[in-house]
Amino acid sequence: MQFRRLVKEELEPLAEDFAIFLASNSIDKKEWDSIKEKDAEKADHLLDIFSDMVFEKALTSAKYLERISETEIHCYSFFAKTAHLISLRYVAKEPFSFFNAEAFNQAPTLLKSGKMELIQGTRTFEKPREAEMFAIMQTGATISKGELYRALVGLI
Numbered sequence: 001m002q003f004r005r006l007v008k009e010e011l012e013p014l015a016e017d018f019a020i021f022l023a024s025n026s027i028d029k030k031e032w033d034s035i036k037e038k039d040a041e042k043a044d045h046l047l048d049i050f051s052d053m054v055f056e057k058a059l060t061s062a063k064y065l066e067r068i069s070e071t072e073i074h075c076y077s078f079f080a081k082t083a084h085l086i087s088l089r090y091v092a093k094e095p096f097s098f099f100n101a102e103a104f105n106q107a108p109t110l111l112k113s114g115k116m117e118l119i120q121g122t123r124t125f126e127k128p129r130e131a132e133m134f135a136i137m138q139t140g141a142t143i144s145k146g147e148l149y150r151a152l153v154g155l156i
Contacts (some may be wrong), residue, residue: 001048003134005053011047013052021050023118059130064146067139070097073104074141075149078133087153088120108154 011018022032025046031039034103036043072088076083088107090096092115097103125132137143 002052003042003154004051004132005048006051006054010032016141017054018050021053022046055134056130058143059133062133062143064144065133065141066138066144066148067141068098068148070099073098073148073152075144075152076141076145077146077149078129078135080129082122082124083132085120086149086156088152088155089117089119091115091117101138104151108122111155118152 018028022028027035027046032043036048057065058078063078065078067074073088075086090098092110094115107116111118127135
């Protein structure tokens with residue numbers, strides 16, 4: 001398995017796609033029900049293959065990931081062999097949260113005052129691009145359209 005098995009809540013909206021996947025493997029609903037009941041190992045294997053296909057497709061088409069916490073924003077832009085990271089971090093002692101709607105608008109002022117820092121870097125992949133993306137997603141990052149990444153580029 002290259003990624004991870006999708007959980008039930010992730011599989012439910014993909015029921016039609018899973019049925020097509022099974023059909024492409026010459027497995028109809030009756031046979032799938034039988035496999036689930038009598039051959040759990042084969043059922044797990046088919047779920048693993050389908051899960052890998054879903055992740056592979058999603059990550060191949062994705063270009064941006066982002067992870068936001070109370071005091072940090074990490075935005076990634078993925079290219080063929082490298083990823084560019086821009087991080088915005090609140091470093092002052094006063095209470096602060098990027099989950100506050102106005103927090104990002106304060107960034108230019110907070111950067112100038114030293115209460116916030118902006119860091120960026122580029123890294124060459126050691127593993128396949130999609131595996132690198134998946135590893136970052138395992139830390140809490142999500143696929144995005146890149147709007148926040150482009151906003152951070154505007155702060156540089």
